[in-house]
Amino acid sequence: MTIILLWASPAVATALAILVRPYRRSVGEASVGLAALSLLASLWLAAQALSGTVTPATATDVSRVDSLSALLAVCITFVSLVASALGPGLGADRDGNPILFRRLRLARSAAAPELEAADDEDDPAQSRRFRIFQNAFALTMIVAVTANNVALMWVAIEATTIVSAIAIPFERSKASVEASWKYLLICSVGIALAFAGTVLAYSDFVSTAGHLPDALNWNILRNAAPSLHPELMKLAFAFIVIGYGTKAGLAPMHTWLPDAHSEAPATVSAMMSGVLLAVGMYAIARWKAVVDAAVAPAFTNALLITIGLLSVAIGAFSLVIQRHYKRMLAYSSVEHMGLVSIGLALGPLGTFAALLHLVNHAVAKSMSFLLAGRILRRYDTTELARVSGLLAAMPWTGPLFAAGILTLVGLPPFGIFISEFLLLKAAVMTDHVWIAAAVLVLLLTAFISLVHHLNGMLYGPVPAGVRIGESRGWAVMALGGCAIVLLVLGLLLPPPVAALLDRSIVELVR
């Protein structure tokens, strides 16, 4: 039942945004409420997954939420809630604090007449388009993660590409059109290859077990996998890793990622960089579980480690000479996805580290991109050289952005430090010592470059014409909330999350 709630709320939000012709602020607030509802639904599903009842039990049903899907569903709904709360069309004031919550706060202290005047109303048409595609984007990702049918998952992922491609050119400019065209073309080619892989696997299944009606469901595929032909499954996995790797931003198929994320509006790139890449990795992880049952894991591990190391290397070295902070965040996504791909190939502990890394990265990267959006609105440039004195100019966004970057480079007390520590431990334990050494050197390169750029942004004189000071509005509190989630993941790694991860490993690594 909760699955229907989970799918319904973003669908209703999308429909609402489409139908209400002249865009009104209530539509924005409704979509935020529905996003919150879907988060609650996914949390409830996670609780159920923890208690062992995979709903529904029957294999034939369209959707199946086990702990791995629940985990990703929670991530997706959390990030889309934050993104929609900070999106346009909510009557945000200069500092991006939506009016609804300000009216609640100010209801208590009535002496704030200047409230109405401060709203620079966002352009309604753009807000409407944003609301439609943001909710559609969330819907497609949730469907992709909770779909039981492999092909349905492919359809949902293809839909995410189409929907997000339209959301990129928020303001029509040469750069954003170019970015969205490249994104659409490369990802569609990638997804098509993934479908070829899916068909290959399905035909192998058909030739051995005949035309079962719901042959494309995960658990049936897994159970039938040992009887499938190794040669064919290896071929299928090659297609799938390249196909979904394009969606996950793994090198060398990552080329669309820096352009798309630096041109898209902050909220869209937050969702794309945070969770869309995670969905790509989810698909690869699922298929790896199936192929490992049919073929010895050495093949899939070798492929994933090679592509992973390549991504970490390209990601790390692209950060060294980087002039734009949004592209900097994008390349760091490539690097982190490379780490996740290596993690998946390092046995149970590695998979645990990889999934934890996905969760941490989703929260940290989406927070960083949203903060980058606020910095862009204040400094009106994406060039690192022209952004300085951030701590002085924006006393709330500055420290949060610093916290975001320090999370991404893997410093304690934030979460990514733990996942990287576990990843290295897994590498050494499964005696891939050389891989651990290479990853460490690349992480060091990325660390020094990122901290160098952060150093330049945080300190130094505030450039002329940049407004100083920032109100502690609702937006800052939402992003502060993300930072606190990171701290909790970093310091405590709450037992339910750990339990969810352990169960997902049982799913993935037989």
Added chain:
Amino acid sequence: MKTRHFSSICVGCVVFALAAALQVLITARPLDAAVPAVVAAAGGLLFHLDPLGAFFLAVVGIGGLPAAIYGFSYTEHYEGHRSLPVFGVMFNVFLLGMSLVPCAGNIFTFVTAWELMSVASYFLVMTDAEDVDTRQAGLWYIAMTQFSLVVLLPMFLLLAPAADRTSFADLRIAAAGLSPQLRGVVFLLALIGFGSKAGIVPLHVWLPRAHPAAPSHVSALMSGVMIKLGIYGLIRVVFDFLGGGPAWWGALLLTAGSLSALLGVLYALMEHDLKRLLAYHSVENIGIIFIALGAGAILRSYGLHALATIGFAAALYHTLNHACFKGLLFLAAGQVVHQTQTRNMEDMGGLIKAMPQTALLFLIGSAAIVALPPLNGFASEWMVFQSLLAGTSIPRPEVAIGFPVAVGMLALASGLAAACFVKAFGISFLAMPRSMHASEAREAPESMRYGAWLLADLCVLLGVGASVVVPALYRVLESIDGLVPDPRLTPAPGLWIEAPRALGHLSPALIALLLAAIGFGTWLIVRSVHRRPFRVSDTWGCGRIAQTPRMEYTASAFAEPLRRVFAELYRPTQDLTVNAHPDSPYFVESITFKSEVRPWFEEAIYDPVVRAARRIAARVRLLQSGSVHRYLVYVVVALLVALASVWWTP
């Protein structure tokens, strides 16, 4: 949150840390605590405080308490400044990190505490980030700290026997079973990782940049205490887990130590910046500690356990002493910089009249660091010399010859240190003030001096009471099976400190007594013989009229003879510009002379690495060329390679 709250909290926790350390030191029973729930996958938080950890926790406490007290008045000065709350939080996190490192019981706790300490100190270094070179220093610092972590992590993971057994006890058991090559690799990683945090020569580049940039009591903590945790890590891994190794380990430590001692003091001599000078001296003293460790390690590898213990005892003792006098010097220097608003010694001078107590504090610190007899520096340096002398009884002559060379380098280093601190104290405190600020300087506020007096008294007590402190150190060594001294040798606390096999014995207490008696006696005799008051007049100047501050000797003039002697090492750059009067070349308007000593080996090691990274980065950037066709070719090529891999993988 008023500043007083921040500082009082941190004074409270430092006192608590000291109490815990002393409790373990006295009872010699380790304290254990575990918080398995936190990040259970990585083994949870586990604390195990054994006497060695307690000793270093005591060093953290001794260094931390005065710095925290100094912090009271420092923060008042910064009251309302934007970065104060950040400073307050980070200072406490820094102390917490440093206190947790010696208590850590498993890999995850150690690494987390280590990183917390580094991140907090990075933000402390960046407090007054207005000027560019503080930001540059901050970047150097955090890059080197991360480098040390990147080296330490694989070392720990190589030691760990299995995924779930990562406590130090498991590591100790597993280390016994490692193959000699693996033990060598672990030793090298530990030396590089902990050496870069301690500031050994090739890896010390961040130290003279980061310490001066931080506020003075933070640099006191960093220089006095933080780099000692590098020593703690090294002893814990090399001597506790691996239980000492072949002779080349010790030889490497000895060479690194002597090089650091010599190069540290040589570059300190050329410094005009007071705090950079003190930072370079930290490199020198860490070198001395490494020499002691190296001597002990070599002696152990030849089975001469009795002789080796004086080396380890000397290392621990010098660690404690250095924490005291380096902290004292930085706090005193902080008060000077606070008053004169400059770190350049050329603009100071005559401060002894305006700031008598600070001058006395700096003098005691300088006397201690130069190892002048009654104070603690002399006692520990004497033990280091004895540990090197003990090296003569090594059967293999080609190894034993290393010891006299080390003695020579150490003696040269201590001689140069004497010259350096005569310069540091003389130029900045004596004669006439050479700048407006220096002449208007007033004595530092009360609380700033309390902390420094605490350390000064400690320097004297540790010096005179050496014969009581050293036996306690032997008890600390007993807790490590790699370092157990042989029972016959541990002397009872008395008046003498012994070198093994009666190579030499010394009673610092009696020497201090003798000096005091003779000094007082002479003073009495002279006073009785000559009762007339002294007449004050001008300094003798071959008959010229007025003595101006410009005629005084300056820091660069003082160090000029030594710069000429060691010219090949310094390779000083000189550029002289003479602009003559437009009418005729014979009338000179102004001459500007600029000479700089830049450590050439820093460029030789670090610049190539940075250039290589940038070259690779430039090539990787070309990947993102902008043409969508090229991107699609990447995808297709990746597909073909993946499909081809189907055939040749197993």
Added chain:
Amino acid sequence: MIEMLLVVGQTLAGVALAPGLVGSIRWTKARLQGRRGAPLWQPYAELRKLFAKERVVSHNASWLFHAAPFVVFGTAVAVLSLVPVVFVPTGFDSIGDLFAVVYLLLLGTFFLALAGLDTGSPFGGMGASREMTVVALTEPTVALSIFALALTAQSTNLGEIIRQTVAEPARALGPGHLLAFAALFIVTLAETGRLPVDNPTTHLELTMIHEAMVLEYSGPYLALVEWGAALKLLIFFAIAANLFLPWGVAFTPSPVALVAGFALFVVKIGALGVAVAVLETRVAKLRLFRVPELLSASFVMALLAVLSTFLVR
């Protein structure tokens, strides 16, 4: 208790003897240069005069200027009490060894250099800078010669070294000992400001090292500093004499041994004084930046001394 008294007596005798030694060297140099020369007891007269004269202090000077002479003189006397001039105490362990001697002398030089800087005169600064350079460069040689001595005698305590060398003279007369003696002799010339390194009699600003630091002192302060310098000279001669040719040092508190020991000590010190005087008349002062070559030569000699003791052992 007797031995304590003897050590104190021995120290006082040394303190009394020091100015005489300086006087004798001056007298010998004068005679060698064909001058009548001042009588041997001339330095005593100077000291008595200086103690009576008035102290003139610069207005820049701080309390350190007043304290330095006492430190210089005090450390010199303390070191003298450690060095067994006539009598080697066996009853109680001596409280300091060769390293303590070296670092106590360094303490004296440290404060003297600071006093030189205190008055702010350029000569004081120049003297202090050159003095510290010389001291820094002599440290390694002193340390290595101690290493050589300790190697043969298996101890750094002076009494122990003398006892070992007297007990087995054969081991002591090896080449290592000779080289160590030569190295230590060069160091003596450098530390006490004798001719090749620094001209003790000059007042020419550009050449003096030790004199420049004490330029500002007058009255009893100057007396104490001069006396301290004389004591330092005596200490180095005593170390050179007793450690390298220890025969004749009294081990038992019997009056006969003491008198014989004292007589032998005076003879040895006199011989060394004459040697220095002869050397000073023949050798001209080295330019300051040629002094490091001399000191590195002495360092190499000390290193060879250590090597030879290794090979012999």
Added chain:
Amino acid sequence: MDGLFSQLVVLGSSGMLLTAIIILWRRGVPAYISAYRWQSWLLAALTACVGYFGSDAGLYGGAIALVLLKGLGIPYLLRSMERRFGAQHELRPYVNTETSLLAAGVLVLFAYALARPWMAVSALPTRAGLPLAMGLLFVSLFIIVSRKKAITQVIGFLMLENAIALLAVVGTYGVPLLVEFGVFLDALMGFLVMQIFVYQIHETFDTMDVEQLTRLKH
């Protein structure tokens, strides 16, 4: 009976492969559009044929949908788009015609080598069409990579989707209905969005040459 069925399938898929090769050979967008139309019609026929022989009613529906969507709808939209942007002559592609044909040949050979294990495994009579479908897939990839104009890249992408549909039909007698519907929906949506972007590119860059789109670097 199976002999005729498999021959028909081989005929159909090789026809589709031929249409792709035509694109490499000819220049000019109208030629590409007609090639695509033929290809879609062949695919529809093939689907119907498999539906008939495999006695699976659902495939007929699929065939009809193919005809409506890809046979008529998309070519009509393509032609309107092409007319709107005038008879811009196809610029010289990256790879001249001879080498592109040669490359197509090599790719088909590679497809054959690749599909060998698949053919050995698949028990279906239509397995002979597998290598041809893989060949069509690689050739359409080559078209997307080598052509400069946005419209030709779109057509290349549509051909890629046809190749995969063919693969599905030949490999597994068609995927289940729900998935079939999803794939159609995606194809339509994908094309519509690409169409929007082609208009946008034309508007902002006032040229169709994708080569100009190189502002975003490094």
